[in-house]
Amino acid sequence: MKLSKGLKWFSALLVTTSVLSTTVPVTAAPFSLFGSKEQLSDEDIQKIQEVYRSIREGYIEEIDKEKILEGALKGMVSATEDPYSEYFNKEESTAFDNAMSDSFEGIGVQFQVKGGEMVVISALDDTPASKAGLQPNDVIVSVDGTELKDKTTQEVMKLIRGPKGSEVKLVIRRGGSNFDVKLTRDTIPNYSVTSNLDEQDKTIAHIKIIQFGENTAKELENAVKKAREDGAKSFIFDLRNDPGGLLSQALAIGNMFLKDGDVILQTQERGSDPTVFSADSKLYGDFKITEPYVFLVDGGSASASEILAAAIKENTKHDLVGEKTFGKGTVQQVLNQSDLGELKLTIAKWLTPKGDWIHKQGIEPTVAVEQEPVAKAVSLSYDDTLAKGQSNDGVKNLALILKALGYELESTEYFDDKMEAAVKAFQKDKGLTEDGQVTGKTADALNEATRDYLKTHDAQYDKAKEVLKQGNNS
Template sequence: MVFKGRTVLAFVLLSMFASSIMTLTIVNPAIFAAVKNEVGAAAAEAKSGLSGKDINKIATTYQLITSKYLSEVDHEELVNGAINGMLETLEDPFTVYMDQKEAKQFGENITSSFQGIGAEVTQEEGKVTIVAPIKGSPAEKAGLHAHDVILSVNGESLDGLTLNQAIMKIRGPKGTQAKLEIVRPGVTDPIQLIVVRDDIDVETVKAEMLEGSIGKIEIRQFATNTAESFNEELAALEKKGLKGLIIDVRNDPGGLLSSVVEIVEPFVPKGKPIVQIENRKGLREETKSEQDGGKPYPVHVLINKGSASASEILAGALHDSAGSKLIGETTFGKGTVQVTFEQEMGDGSNIKMTVYKWLTPDGTWIHKTGIAPDLAVEQPAYFKAAPLSKKQTLKPDMNSEDVKNLQIMLKGAGYDPGREDGYYNDQTAQAVKSFQRANSVPVTGEVDEETATKLEKAIVAAIRDPKNDLQLKAALESIRKEIR
């Protein structure tokens, strides 16, 4: 497999097994070959390292279960359970075992389009956690946010499931519903969301020329065709007289390192590092720019807490090695690299195991801390408002988290509720009536399902309107200063 002059020997995982997409990376082939050799040697050593007593304990446990346990137990489930048990002792959410069915689905998702909710997920302290909803996906439209914890899907609890088992419940055919119960940081009560599964658009790059000949290129994920699309769009913008560039990787959960390298290299001078990889012994190897990179115009990068994995590599590389300014929020913080071992398993199953750290060009390991922006900019409060539960009609004198979110949404839609503390006062009721009049629903001053749905749609429209994007506005203002 060749990526613009670079022979790639194998895929190495950079990010998490996702509900609708796979995020992968490719590291230096020499490093990967070394890992494979180390694994082979380690496997041989492990076999010799297991004493007869160890093997006897395992075999005896298996025999006792199959011969004495109250119910019959499937052989494959026992073996898979033993493997999962060993991996779980590592307490690493990114190291997982995939049985034949899961591994097959994993392989298909690498090369095909996807059906699902469109969100990258991981497992933190046993909880299935959103890394980022894909831009334009059903998950984003339904109001899922980075760091939301999914408790259940269609009434089935995810507690106690492996990440892959949870993903199998989240995924589903296009048009079917995933009724999610989630917990959101800072929100007291669980939130109910309905996400309609759909085909996930694999179009990863969107470009436009903004006022003042400032280009904006949005990267939604780093797939096999992303770098090619990015470079085509960049060339088109440059032909139009590009004076400054904004690269937007907000809510981009990651992808192929090869794509990151191809995108970043034209901006980074030859010989400067793009990313570093560190193994368990602390030995590091750099991926350096092989091009005479550098642009005659300023470049800013938009980031937020949903920018993860490969997005963080791009942000770190452009910041440290190309002098780009980062604007927005601190990123997710995914700084480990996983390798898949399907061939070694020998039966169609697969183990995805953490084998490296990745570090920014200046040697910073951003795992669990993320990359902080040069210019911190928060979006308006309604960007993060939770959808209304619609369990009951909201009325004056109520005091709840739902009312608080209602007030945040009303203010975002241009109707002043007078307060945002969750108490439904007279001014909140008047704001509701004004909204109802403007949107052709019965004017009651109370929020039933119809009013709640229309208000949520109004907020989605407001969020998508660039004039409300404070982070983009800050990037434009900053880049204009540099152009002058």
């Protein structure tokens, strides 16, 4: 099948659709879309029939025919060893489709299945997951005590999803250590662009692209127009923790920044030459962004956001500020068959304008800036207690927070007298019981203070402003 520019492709990372706002409508196609004439031989079918009969007649417990068929279909897809390809049964398909609603309730984390594990891609901004400090490449080990190894994304969805205000406990593995995170579920809105003028310089607009949903290009156009009306003369476009979305929207948005004829990206199917997609005002619209601008990227920028970042980096002199991106260079399409469910299948890889494949490599920023260490801190547990004499990951995490808040420490790995004094000083500042232990209200207050600190301490954003004012991004 030759990919058509008229198709609406789905290039989003596969995510837990119940808790995220990045799964968006796609044009579904039948399983037979590819028109392959290859068929299973009679011998192949006989092997399958033998296994089927053995299970139905010999397994110790009675097992439903549909369950066996579903297992066979999932097994075929798992043979690809591709974390972005997956078969959904009817129930899972319904959940997948329901995620297209305006909002839903969960924690706001995007992940992929990798080696049977749930690996975090990004935590959406201002969601329970981001407030708890979940980071790209964290592994979600369990949910409320249920191990996630070898579960499907839809199975994990059922565990993580829940009503607003309810709590869920995750075990997270980062590096070689596990730690607990308790989150309160919230409503995750399904908008994709936010915008505000810089507090110090009202001529700079900070526009955050949260995801590439069905209407993101139009939302971005409206945000830019409104910012212009409000006096903006330059822009910081923020792709940090943007896990991607529809490829069609990446093309439409890329067109806003490039001259007609500039290559936005290339796609390549198995056994085919690359197909080139170029900026085209007649095809994608004539709205253009001509003011000075820079882009912010980080390890949570993936898929469609990387398409846009690569197009900017390879076609213009405008800077990418921040950290290396995630590295997802494949395209998926949802194939629908009402009697069988849905198959989300990787059908192509996408290449940068210059023909590079960034899969598992990511895109390097032109101006590298690491975020402050406390930005990677994990939310402190309300239930657990950190106290003098301890030495664990929780203490290291606490040290990051206390240092960022301006308290003096001697050790960042051991809860010593100096750390206890710092905790007591914080408790005094907040009107809390001065017992030197971190639990309950003290943990909550430290978490809130950290979030407030990060709102006004963003090294990457500050660098983007500096780069803009140097005048090299016009």
